Amino acid sequence: MHCVKDTSVHGPSMFCVRRRNVLMADKRTHDELEQRVKELEQAADERKRAEELEEEKHEKEMILDSLLEHVVYQNLENKVLWANRAACKSVDQTREDLIGRYCYEIWAGRQSACEDCPVVKAIETEAQQTIEKTTPDGRSWYIQGYPVRQVDGTIVGAVELTLDITNHRRAEEEKKLLEAKLQQAQKMEAIGTLARGVAHDFNNLLMGIQGNVSLMKLDADSLRFYERLKSIERQVESGAMLTSQLFGYARNGRYERKPLDLNQLVKDTCETFGRTKKEITIHRELSDDLFAIEADSGRVEQVLLNLFVNAADAMPRGGDLFLRTVNVTHEDMSSRLYEPKRGDYVLLTVTDTGTGMDKETMERVFDPFFTTKDMGRGTGLGLASVYGIIKVHGGYIDVESTKGQGTTFSIYLPRSEKEIQKVVKATEGVIGGTETVLLIEDEAVILEVGRDLLEAMGYRVLVARDGKEGVKVYKKNKDEIDIVVLDIVMPHMGG
Numbered sequence: 001m002h003c004v005k006d007t008s009v010h011g012p013s014m015f016c017v018r019r020r021n022v023l024m025a026d027k028r029t030h031d032e033l034e035q036r037v038k039e040l041e042q043a044a045d046e047r048k049r050a051e052e053l054e055e056e057k058h059e060k061e062m063i064l065d066s067l068l069e070h071v072v073y074q075n076l077e078n079k080v081l082w083a084n085r086a087a088c089k090s091v092d093q094t095r096e097d098l099i100g101r102y103c104y105e106i107w108a109g110r111q112s113a114c115e116d117c118p119v120v121k122a123i124e125t126e127a128q129q130t131i132e133k134t135t136p137d138g139r140s141w142y143i144q145g146y147p148v149r150q151v152d153g154t155i156v157g158a159v160e161l162t163l164d165i166t167n168h169r170r171a172e173e174e175k176k177l178l179e180a181k182l183q184q185a186q187k188m189e190a191i192g193t194l195a196r197g198v199a200h201d202f203n204n205l206l207m208g209i210q211g212n213v214s215l216m217k218l219d220a221d222s223l224r225f226y227e228r229l230k231s232i233e234r235q236v237e238s239g240a241m242l243t244s245q246l247f248g249y250a251r252n253g254r255y256e257r258k259p260l261d262l263n264q265l266v267k268d269t270c271e272t273f274g275r276t277k278k279e280i281t282i283h284r285e286l287s288d289d290l291f292a293i294e295a296d297s298g299r300v301e302q303v304l305l306n307l308f309v310n311a312a313d314a315m316p317r318g319g320d321l322f323l324r325t326v327n328v329t330h331e332d333m334s335s336r337l338y339e340p341k342r343g344d345y346v347l348l349t350v351t352d353t354g355t356g357m358d359k360e361t362m363e364r365v366f367d368p369f370f371t372t373k374d375m376g377r378g379t380g381l382g383l384a385s386v387y388g389i390i391k392v393h394g395g396y397i398d399v400e401s402t403k404g405q406g407t408t409f410s411i412y413l414p415r416s417e418k419e420i421q422k423v424v425k426a427t428e429g430v431i432g433g434t435e436t437v438l439l440i441e442d443e444a445v446i447l448e449v450g451r452d453l454l455e456a457m458g459y460r461v462l463v464a465r466d467g468k469e470g471v472k473v474y475k476k477n478k479d480e481i482d483i484v485v486l487d488i489v490m491p492h493m494g495g
């Protein structure tokens, strides 16, 4: 600052003082202004910071609100301090409604914290906690509790993270069930192949023995031999029963399916059965307007007998056997072991008041050769053949049982739209004739025995070892041949 010489009345010094005063006042104003500017700048900064903070908070909320997990921040007493949108939506309330209330009161309707609460545990142990839980409504949850710390490390609350895993669990269960179904189907298929092979070879052996025995019986001149031969025949018959069960399970063999009335079959079979088991009371509740089914009556009879015999075995001191038939649809079939085809079905239930079964036995009852009976009393093929026969008929079978109380087998057979035909039983007795028979069979033993048997019955027999040879023989003797008896499955050319 400089001082200009003043030549006015007050002289030079006066001028300088005033000037200095003016200058000082200017400076004060300037400083004040500067201060004010600073204050304004600071206020603007603070406002900006507050805006930024607000934006940051909004952004964090936005992030947490976009999660599927319920996020709930709680204080040390489980009072809600903040909750995200999913958490609010789960109870259909606003964030403001939830804040300040106890978490257990909102989500569990309780007066105190749940015993297994991961938040309480996280606060206690100062570490993250996880649990899985199924609520009474059948939903599954994955719940995590995280302790929340201040900068100095003090725990001030906890965050609870909850995810609804119901669909995930259901998908997992369905996958497991599908795998089990697949495994069961593969097992049944593999054993089926084995059973088919064994049954076929075994059957041929039996037919050979049976044929020879029949021929020997025709020639037997002593009663003693005749009785022995009859005894062999009886054993062959029980062997044939076995192969028949095996064929049932293996789902091959001949099936003659006709539209028929299941009620009639049930009546006939249970009357025969009832005569042999007087200690069992049979109760029948057969629907009057039962749909027709298309089935092989012999095979269905085999199914019924197997179930009745099993029921009787489970009631050694007698009991009640309930037989019920009713029309149903696929919607009435609730088993989780199969997916029934849409349509109408006839349901037959066979209930006994016997010993019942535990879960392990129940899971294996349809397995071939599974039996809990003593050696010689059960082969374990009964229900395996029942299963196979029902499958061939496009049906389903279920079992329910309570140990010590009894068992129910439910059989579903698809409805047939065709008209019912009466089942006519073949009459027994030896037939014979004088016609010419062409016998075609690839198994040497059966061919030989068959020829001898037919000849013993009076027929003239021509033979061939396979389809091709059969055609050749037939062409050559066309005019003489009256009957052709042939095997269905043969090499080169089948029947």
Ligand SMILES: Nc1ncnc2c1ncn2[C@@H]1O[C@H](COP(=O)(O)OP(=O)(O)OP(=O)(O)O)[C@@H](O)[C@H]1O
Residues within 6 Å of the ligand: 306, 310, 311, 314, 352, 354, 355, 356, 357, 361, 365, 366, 370, 371, 372, 373, 377, 378, 379, 380, 381, 382, 383, 384, 407
């Ligand atoms: N009604 C039932 N009550 C209790 N257990 C049963 C019943 N039906 C079947 N079971 C159980 O299932 C097993 C298998 O039955 P399945 O009919 O296949 O064979 P089995 O009766 O033992 O022998 P098989 O029928 O070949 O003479 C039986 O050994 C028994 O343990």
Ligand SMILES: [Mg+2]
Residues within 6 Å of the ligand: 306, 309, 310, 378, 381, 382, 383
């Ligand atoms: Mg049985």
